[in-house]
Amino acid sequence: MKAPKTYLVLFDLDRTILSTNSGNILVREAYKHKLMTSREFMKAAYLGLCYRLEVRDTMMILEEMAEWMEGIAEKELQALADQVIKRYLINKIRPEIEDELKMHKERGAHIGILSAALAVICHPIASKFEMDEVICSDMEVIDGKYTGKVVGKLCFGEQKIISLKKFCQENDFKLDETYYYADSISDSPVLEAVGYPICVEPDRRLTAMAKKKGWTIADWAY
Numbered sequence: 001m002k003a004p005k006t007y008l009v010l011f012d013l014d015r016t017i018l019s020t021n022s023g024n025i026l027v028r029e030a031y032k033h034k035l036m037t038s039r040e041f042m043k044a045a046y047l048g049l050c051y052r053l054e055v056r057d058t059m060m061i062l063e064e065m066a067e068w069m070e071g072i073a074e075k076e077l078q079a080l081a082d083q084v085i086k087r088y089l090i091n092k093i094r095p096e097i098e099d100e101l102k103m104h105k106e107r108g109a110h111i112g113i114l115s116a117a118l119a120v121i122c123h124p125i126a127s128k129f130e131m132d133e134v135i136c137s138d139m140e141v142i143d144g145k146y147t148g149k150v151v152g153k154l155c156f157g158e159q160k161i162i163s164l165k166k167f168c169q170e171n172d173f174k175l176d177e178t179y180y181y182a183d184s185i186s187d188s189p190v191l192e193a194v195g196y197p198i199c200v201e202p203d204r205r206l207t208a209m210a211k212k213k214g215w216t217i218a219d220w221a222y
Helices: 014-015 024-031 038-053 058-069 074-092 095-107 121-126 160-171 185-193 204-213
Strands: 010-011 110-118 133-137 139-142 145-150 177-182 195-199 217-220
Touching: 010 014, 010 217, 014 024, 014 121, 014 177, 024 038, 024 058, 024 074, 024 110, 024 121, 038 058, 058 145, 074 121, 074 145, 095 110, 110 121, 110 160, 121 133, 139 185, 160 185, 177 185, 185 195, 185 204, 195 204, 204 217
Parallel strands: 010 110, 010 177, 110 133, 177 195, 195 217
Antiparallel strands: 139 145
16 A cells, blocks of 8 residues: 655646746647648737737636637647657756656655646656646547637636645645745746745746745756
8 A cells, every 4th residue: 555645746837847838839830730720820929929918818818829729639639749748848858857856756745737738748748757646727628629618727827726725625735735846927826825835947027026935946047
């Protein structure tokens, strides 16, 4: 019988485990492989600009970004995602992650990903590192094809902390004993809730918040 996990450790994916954004690369490769039209690709670029400039509601932007997946076969997108991981993402994994995972595994932690990224990317990355859990965004599939709609809500911003609290309640983990590694100010709801917030190469606004609150800032430039 396996010993029970002692505490919870979760990592954001994009710009935390990875030094890049997996969604941007997946969209680019989808366009190259003709899974997106030119119009859909231009819309994705426009929405990406809106996201960076914060000129529209972030959750609505992200939901619209996912609409390009409508009609794509589940197996086809997973095959593309696996290719993206192998060709572009594996070499963007921050080297320091290995040591962090080893340390927490030796202490008996329950380890996973908590990310807004898509399940087709998160699950293979989690499997590579032999993680226990994935809490992420998932897309609706009907008759083997994506509908372009999100299952529930995207795991972003406030929704992350809602999902995390639900997971902790269902699995008897304590927030004040939980670690979360993340890079963005959008992750602040989770970072403020957990006992051990770790800011990995944080953006400007998160850096300011981390310094003010005395959070750990991890310099993992890569």
